[in-house]
Amino acid sequence: VEGALQVVQRGGPAPAVDGSGRDAWDTVRTARNPGRPTTLDYLESAFDGFVELHGDRLGADCPAIVGGLARIGGRPAMVIGHQKGHTTAELVARNFGMASPAGHRKALRLMRLAARLGLPVVTLVDTPGADPGVGAEEQGQAAAIAENILALSVLPTPVVAVVTGEGGSGGALALAVADRVLMLEHAVYSVISPEGCAAILWPDSSAAPQAARALRLTAPDLCRLGVVDEVVPEPAPAAHQDPATAAELLARAVAANLAPLLDVPPATLVRRRRQRFRRYGAARAGVPAVRR
Template sequence: GRDPWETVRTARHPGRPTTLDYLDSAFDGFVELHGDRLGADCPAVVGGLARLDGRHLMVIGHQKGHSTAELVARNFGMASPAGHRKALRLMRLAARLGLPVVTLVDTPGADPGVGAEEHGQAAAIAENILTMSCLPTPVVAVVTGEGGSGGALALAVADRVLMLEHAVYSVISPEGCAAILWPDRSAAPQAARALRLTAPDLCRLGIVDEVVPEPAPAAQADPTGAAELLRTAVTANLLPLLDVPPATLVRRRRERFRRYGARGPQAGTR
C-alpha cells in the first residue's frame, strides 16, 4: 500500500547505505581493485574480492555517497564507460578464477554526458550485458537503491535478481517519464505509479526474484540491520547456484531474460 513516489524518495535518501557501506558490513575482507586497464578508474563503480561466509567472490557495485562532496566526487553513482569497463574486467577475472559474482545496483543511470557518449558509453553497456549473459559463474544482483535504465542493467543480468524493500528499478526515472508523457516533470508522482517500479510490483511481474526486507522504517534507519538482511538473502540465493554446471547456468540465465514481456502464467516462472 506504500505510494510508489514515496518509495522513490526513500530509495534516493542520502543516508541510505552505499555499496562501500555494505562491503564493510555485509561482506568480509574486501580488497578493492581499480582501473579499466585502458587509462581510467571511474569512481562511480567500485569492486574487488571479498568473502561471504568463508567463500571467496567478486563484488561489484555503484557507489554514490552520503554528503554532497561524496556524491559529486562519485558522479552520483553514474558510471562512465571506464566504470563499465572496470566492472567488465572484474567479471572476466571472476570467471577465470571460478568465483561467483555479486553486484549491488544503485544508480540513477549511466553518465549522460557528451564525453561519456564520445568514449563509447552505449558500446560499454552493451558489452557488459553480453558478457553477463554468458558468464560461466553464478551471478546474484541486488538493487539496493535506485536501479535506473541501462546503467543498472549493465550490472543486473544475473541468475537471481533481488531488490531491497524500498528500492526502485525502472527503464526511466519518474521525472524523465513525466517530461515525455505528461506536460512537465511535476507529474513525476503520477509517472512513478504508472511505471510499476517498486519491488513488490516487479516481483509480481517476474522481473525480480525476491524482495529483501529492510529494518523499519527503511535501511537508512538501521544500516547494520540492513546489511545483515542483505547478507542473509545473498547467501540463500547464491548457495543453490554453486553446484549448477556452467552451461546450465548460462542457459537458464538467458531464458530468464527472454521471458521478460511474455504474457501468461509462464512470465513469472523461474
C-alpha cells in the same frame, strides 16, 4: 524505453499504492535518501575481507564503480557495485553513482577475472543511470553497457544482483543481468526515471508521482511481474535508519540465493539466465502486451 512507455500509456489508471500498500513515489524518495547504505558501506559490514581492485586497464578508474574480492557467507566472491556517497562532496566525487564507460569496462574486467578464477559475482545496483554527459557518449557509453550485458548473459559463473537503492535504466542493467535478481524493500528499478517519463508522456515533470505509480517500479510490483526474484526486507522504517541490520539482512539474502547456484554446471547456468531474461517480452496475465 519506447516499449515501456507504451505499456504505461496502455496500462490504464495506475494504482495509488503498490503490493505492499506503500505509495510508489514515497518509495522513490526513500530509495534516493542520501543516508541509505552505499556499496562501500555494505562491503564493510555485509562482506568480509574486501580488497578493492582499480582501473579498466585502458587508462581510467571510474569512481562511480567499486569492486573487488570479498567473502560472503564464508565463500569468496567478486563484488561489484555503484558507489554514490552520503554528503554532497562524496556524491560529486562519485558522479552520483553514474558510471562512465571506464566504469563499465572496470566492471567487465572484474567479471571476466571472476570467471577465470571460478568465483561467483555479486553486484550491488544503486544508480540513477549511466553517465549521460557528452564525454561519456564520445567514449562509447552505449557500447560499454552493451558489452557488459552481453558478457553477463554468457558468464560461466553464478551471478546474484541486488538493487539496493535506485536501479535506473541501462546503467543498472549493465550490472543486473543475473541468475537471481533481488531488491531491497524500498528500492526502485525502472527503464526510466519518473521525472523523465513524466516529461515525455504528460509532458510535465511535475507529474513524476503519477509516472512512478504507472511504471510499477517498486519491489513488490516487480516481484509480482517476475522481473525480480525476491524482496529483501529492510529494518523499519528503512535501511538508512538501521544500516547494520540492513547489511545483515542483505548478507543473509545473498548467501541464501548464491548457495544453490554454486553446484549448477556453467552451461546450465548460462542457459537458464538467458531464458530468464527472454521471458520479459512474453505477455503475462494482468500485464498489458506491447503492440506496435
